[in-house]
Amino acid sequence: MDYLYVALGLLGLFLGGDALVRGSVGLARRMAISPLVIGLTVVGFGTSTPELLVSVDAALRGVPDVALGNVVGSNIANVLLIVGATALIWPIAVAGATLRRDTAVMVAAALALVPIFALGEVGRLAGACLFAALVGYLVWAYLQPGDAAPDEADLAPPMAAPRALLWLGGGLAVLMLGARFLVTGAVAIAEDFGLSEAFIGLTIVAVGTSLPELATSVVAAVRRQSAIAIGNVIGSNIFNVLGILGVTAVIAPIPVAPRFLGFDLPVMIGVSLLLTALLLLRASVGRIMGAAMLGGYAAYIIAAQG
Incomplete structure (x- = not known):
């Protein structure tokens, strides 16, 4: 039964990722919003919902290592696994003021965890500060949306708002649902191995809760929507730290x-800096770099067992 849960979860994640990309691109075209901004907000935050549910549930159940590991591990997987897999499918090329701003926010959020973790607990005050920073970031992004480089998504036809919202909500x-099935089965299998x-x-x-991001970014790459793909990763990493960890700590200190x-935190900071450097200093993240990032993730998994 556990393996059936995993299979159903994977199917749900990829079907949901396809629907989410369709709706987000259609909505971006209808509202004349940059696909990168849509990826950073609607898609990036939306696909992080499983992380929020899992972390809150884990904290309330008294398994803080799962709650915290979910956030830190998801951010590492988002960069090395998801960006790596996406780049293997289609080179990622996104530029512009929006990208510079949001990668800076992603790195700053990761660095902010150093003094918090050094205290030995993510308390309610720290959680409230993280969440307040998220609200401030969203207001900033709304008031100064910036510009993204032209993307193939600009060629996608606009979609009627009700239809786009239906695709988004359904996705x-x-x-x-897919994430819940997958995590339930995967955790049970992992526990059997001690x-x-x-x-x-x-x-x-x-990885289980990051599969929505993986599914969404891979589908976006297949559709040549690189702005949606990379915006999804950056937005998710910001939301994981400021939103998920913030809300979870307010509910139950970790x-x-x-x-x-x-x-684990130094690795998370390192890969955040790596992604920032790749996006800002290179014309694109190609297949060779994508393969190297996947190799780096495999090495991290091996090292994490120690």
Whole structure:
């Protein structure tokens, strides 16, 4: 039954990802909004909903390593696994003021966790500050949307608002259902092998809840919508730290195990800086770099077991 859950979850995630990309691109064209902005907000935050549900549930159940590992591990997987897989399918090329701003926010959010983790707990005050920073970022993004480079999404036909919202809502619903099936099955299988809560959170749960982002970015890459693909990753990483960790800590303070400050958080900061450098200093992220990032993720998984 656990393996059936995993199979159903994967199917739901890819079907939901296709619907989400269709709706988001159609909505972007109808409202004359940059596809990158849509990817950063509607798609990026929407596909992070499974992480929010899982982290809150884990914190309330008294398994903080799963709650924290889910956030940190998801951000690492978003960069190395998702961007790597997306670049293998279609080179990623996005530029513009919006990208510079939002990659800076992503890196700043990751660095903000260093003093918080050093205290040994993500308390309610820290959680409230993180969430307040998210609200401030959203207001800033709304008031100064910036410009993205021309993208193939600009060639996509506009979609009637009700139809686009139906695709978006249906896609998100299927994504959440698929993520729940996948995580339920994957965690049960992992526990049968005697893996630690931190490792389960950083890998099995993190990848499971990141599969909506993977599905969405891969579908976007297949459709040559690179702005949606990369905006989805950056927006999700921002939301994971400021929104998910913030809300979870307000509901239930999260103790921080030493391994997160000593190993996993530095890796998360490092890959965030890597993604920023690749997007801002190179014309595109090609297939060779994508393969290297996937290799880096495999190395992280091996090292995380220690």
